Amino acid sequence: MISKREMSAVARFMAELWENNSKEWFDTQRERYQKEVRDLVRELAVELYGPVAAMHPRLDGKPVISRINNDLRFHKNKSPYKEHVWISFGSKCEAELFVAVSRSGWCSGAMISANAKEGIGFWRKNLIQHRDLWDRWAKAVKLGNEVTVWPENQYRKPLFENVPEDVYPLVQSKQLYLTDKTKINIPIDPVQWLADGIAMLLPAYLFMTTAPTSLPAVLEDLGGVIPPMGERSSKVFQVLGG
Numbered sequence: 001m002i003s004k005r006e007m008s009a010v011a012r013f014m015a016e017l018w019e020n021n022s023k024e025w026f027d028t029q030r031e032r033y034q035k036e037v038r039d040l041v042r043e044l045a046v047e048l049y050g051p052v053a054a055m056h057p058r059l060d061g062k063p064v065i066s067r068i069n070n071d072l073r074f075h076k077n078k079s080p081y082k083e084h085v086w087i088s089f090g091s092k093c094e095a096e097l098f099v100a101v102s103r104s105g106w107c108s109g110a111m112i113s114a115n116a117k118e119g120i121g122f123w124r125k126n127l128i129q130h131r132d133l134w135d136r137w138a139k140a141v142k143l144g145n146e147v148t149v150w151p152e153n154q155y156r157k158p159l160f161e162n163v164p165e166d167v168y169p170l171v172q173s174k175q176l177y178l179t180d181k182t183k184i185n186i187p188i189d190p191v192q193w194l195a196d197g198i199a200m201l202l203p204a205y206l207f208m209t210t211a212p213t214s215l216p217a218v219l220e221d222l223g224g225v226i227p228p229m230g231e232r233s234s235k236v237f238q239v240l241g242g
Contacts, residue, residue: 002044007186009036015103021079041065045087052089055202058209064088095208097179097201099194106183112208113175123208126215127167128160133219137203140239150177178204196204196230
């Protein structure tokens with residue numbers, strides 16, 4: 001079982017990498033990276049797979065672990081190494097749920113981009129057609145406080161008419177991330193805490209991947225399909241009627 005100490009060690013490594021993002025420094029730390037970061041992240045992916053795969057059929061696939069190296073072929077001015085490491089769950093062609101670590105600590109998240117042509121269409125239409133469900137979820141997770149929205153690359157011309165002001169930036173974005181609060185001080189059971197974060201964000205993922213006609217029933221049944229992973233996801237399932 002992965003310990004709090006091991007999880008904190010990964011965040012410390014990422015903080016040092018942020019300060020020393022060079023091949024010369026990394027070469028001196030490669031053995032430490034392999035032991036403290038790469039091996040632990042692989043173990044974490046294995047431990048998270050069971051509870052995450054049980055949440056939804058779309059998540060029943062091999063987790064994908066990010067590479068630490070940046071691709072410098074087309075972006076030669078980038079740093080040689082990524083300053084986040086993540087494990088993603090779900091189809092890359094639609095949307096993803098993930099856990100990630102950076103110099104600030106660990107978090108859970110969900111994302112979608114314009115590459116997911118059908119999915120991002122569902123996402124935008126669900127935000128407009130099922131704003132009441134979005135509002136209930138947003139209040140349950142304390143969106144803007146406990147969970148942060150990161151909309152990116154917004155279209156200047158409105159994609160739809162009469163979009164509610166509070167969801168307009170989300171509808172207009174070409175790419176969007178949702179993340180819970182990053183923590184350095186990890187709870188005593190890191191795997192359970194991260195699984196709880198993913199379960200809490202699962203409704204947002206379903207907004208991204210479910211046809212508007214099916215979404216209300218899918219969300220209403222959520223609590224009856226999977227058990228809450230912790231206090232945060234339990235609150236969300238109750239609010240959505242599961």
